[in-house]
Amino acid sequence: MAMYTVVLPSLGDGEDALKGGKVAFWLVELGQSVTAGGDLLEIETDKAAFVVPSPVGGTLREKLVREDDDIGVGDPLAVVELD
Amino acid sequence: MQANVRRFPEWIRRQWPSGEAHQEVKALLEGLDLHTVCQSAHCPNQGECWSRRTATFLVLGNVCTRKCAFCGVSHGQPLPVDIDEPGKVAQAVQRLGTKHLVITSVTRDDLDDGGSAHIAQTVMAVKERNLETTVEVLVPDFGGDAAAIATVLASGPEVFGHNIETVERLHPQLRDRRYSYRRSLEVLQTARGLRTAGFVKSALMLGCGETEADVLGTLRDLRSSGCDAVAIGQYLRPGPGNGPVAEFVTPDQFKVYEQAAREMGFLFAVAGPFVRSSYRSAELLAAVPAER
Numbered sequence: 001m002a003m004y005t006v007v008l009p010s011l012g013d014g015e016d017a018l019k020g021g022k023v024a025f026w027l028v029e030l031g032q033s034v035t036a037g038g039d040l041l042e043i044e045t046d047k048a049a050f051v052v053p054s055p056v057g058g059t060l061r062e063k064l065v066r067e068d069d070d071i072g073v074g075d076p077l078a079v080v081e082l083d
Numbered sequence: 084m085q086a087n088v089r090r091f092p093e094w095i096r097r098q099w100p101s102g103e104a105h106q107e108v109k110a111l112l113e114g115l116d117l118h119t120v121c122q123s124a125h126c127p128n129q130g131e132c133w134s135r136r137t138a139t140f141l142v143l144g145n146v147c148t149r150k151c152a153f154c155g156v157s158h159g160q161p162l163p164v165d166i167d168e169p170g171k172v173a174q175a176v177q178r179l180g181t182k183h184l185v186i187t188s189v190t191r192d193d194l195d196d197g198g199s200a201h202i203a204q205t206v207m208a209v210k211e212r213n214l215e216t217t218v219e220v221l222v223p224d225f226g227g228d229a230a231a232i233a234t235v236l237a238s239g240p241e242v243f244g245h246n247i248e249t250v251e252r253l254h255p256q257l258r259d260r261r262y263s264y265r266r267s268l269e270v271l272q273t274a275r276g277l278r279t280a281g282f283v284k285s286a287l288m289l290g291c292g293e294t295e296a297d298v299l300g301t302l303r304d305l306r307s308s309g310c311d312a313v314a315i316g317q318y319l320r321p322g323p324g325n326g327p328v329a330e331f332v333t334p335d336q337f338k339v340y341e342q343a344a345r346e347m348g349f350l351f352a353v354a355g356p357f358v359r360s361s362y363r364s365a366e367l368l369a370a371v372p373a374e375r
Contacts, residue, residue, distance in 0.1 A: 009101040011109070011122070011129065018125050024089065043099070047319040048127040049091045050099040 002082040004056045005064075006040065010073040020072035021045040028060045033083075040078060043071065058082040092331045094356050095319070100130030108133040111178055115171045118145040120187055120361070124155040125321050128362050139185040139221075139361040140172050142205050143198045147189035149223075149259035153248070153288065155321025161193055164201055169208035176213050183365035184209060186240075187221035192261065197223065199231035203238035210239065217241045219284070219364050224262060224270050232273050241368060242312070243274045244284040246360055247305060250297035257291060257326065268308040275309025282351070282367060284312035286360035289340075291318050292329040298340055306347045312367050313344050315354035332356070 011017045021043040028034050028041070036057040043050050062079035065071050112119060118141040121129040132138060144162035147154070165171075176184055186205055191198040199222075206218050219242035225231035236243060249257050251264040267285075275283045285305050289298065298315075305313060315337065320328055337354040344352035351367045 009099065009105075011100050017122050018129075042096075044090055045125065046322045046325075047125050049089065049096045050127070051096065052099040053101060055101065 003061065004058065004080045004082055005076050006052075006054055006056070006078045006080060008043075008052060008071055008073050008075050008077055018045060018073075020070065020075070021050065023065050023067050023069045023071060024049060025067060026063060027051065028054075030060055030063065033057070033059050034080060041065075052077065054078075054080060056080055056082055094334055095127075095317070095331060097127045097357070098130050100133060102130075102134055104136055105130060105133045108136060108138060108179065111175055112138065115175055116165075117168070117171055117175055118142075120156070123157070126359065127319065128357055128359060132362070136179045137181055137183070137365075138175075138179070139187055140175070140205075141187055141189065142168055142172065143188040143191050143194075143201055145189065148192040149190045149261055151248070151259050151262070152257045152326040153291070153318055153321075155325065156189060161189065161191055164194070164198070169201070169205040172205050173208040173212040176209050176216055181213070181216060183217045183219065183368060184213075185219045185221060185244075185361040185364050187361065188223065190223035190259075192226070196234065197225035197228060197231045199225060199228075199234040203234050206235070206238035206240050217365075217368055219244055219361070219367075221246065221360055224266055226261075227266050227269055227273075229273050229277075232270060233277055236274065236277050240281065242282045242284050242364070243278065244286070244360055245270045245274070246286045247271075247301060248287055249291055250287070250293040250301045251304070252297055253291055253293055264304075268304055271305065271310050272308040282312045282371075283310050284314070284351075284360070284367070285310045286314040286316070286358075288316050288318040289332045289337075290328050290330045291326070295336075295339075299343055302340070302344050302347055302349075306344075306349060311349060312351040312371075313349050313353075314358050314360050314362070314364075315340050315344070315352075316358035316362070317356040 058080040221244040341354035
């Protein structure tokens, strides 16, 4: 079975680009399925809350960050077992 | 386990930008070394706009000579003007296929003309290379210099925008001391006086401690200054160095302001938590013909 590691997508390499945020909530539990483009977790920046989508469809097997963790772009967030 | 407490109300929620179109815009802008206010202001609409292959270009560098308490753009010693920038913006617009473009800039008090000629050159370069593209400029106050406003207007943008940003009472707290509420109204009035066609637009952000009476008063001031389009959105704190949000205005209250603006005679009014002066700005020209 193929596993996929979801990372927080980069918004740009410029010094101005948003660099990350704080994990607010997981929106999918371990063992639950997620669709490609479906909401995986919610993070907060200073400015707003953002839902982070899963780029792939499958089953959530591992959460690599916890609520209240500070995370940056490129950080691994979750492992999804591909459909 | 105790549930985490959300810092933002349900309606202050966006999708984290991702996807192929977004990556393409990112690569293009980085390749041309162009700045966008989408990034500089950490705009929460970046994902949606870039996925639709639109961006708001920030010309004249990404360092502003003024410091407003609400703004996420860097301030300090500005960068030298990139004389190739107009051509690069025009190239980016062509490659993105943008049909309606917003060009904004930092404030450049260090330049004799406030950067107006450079903004005008950018508009002309975009239009020369992209015959179908309509352009909206969002400019600083140029110190109230009518000649600078005329220079920008002569380049033929369909929409001339200058943001009042906040109500009169909060101006001293939120804006750089070189800005003033009355001068911003004068800029709009000057632009209206010089224009025979096209729109004069402004925008303000709410949630900074203003009352409903303050907002309605500002809308009336804008209207009587000849402004015919207005965008009203929620102030969102760009970072820890900026002032806090006093209130998250509800979507219903935004609708009240939108309706009030229409009743005052604005040809175009849009209000909502994520509305920005440049957000979905093409809807203005789609809703109201430029030639009236």
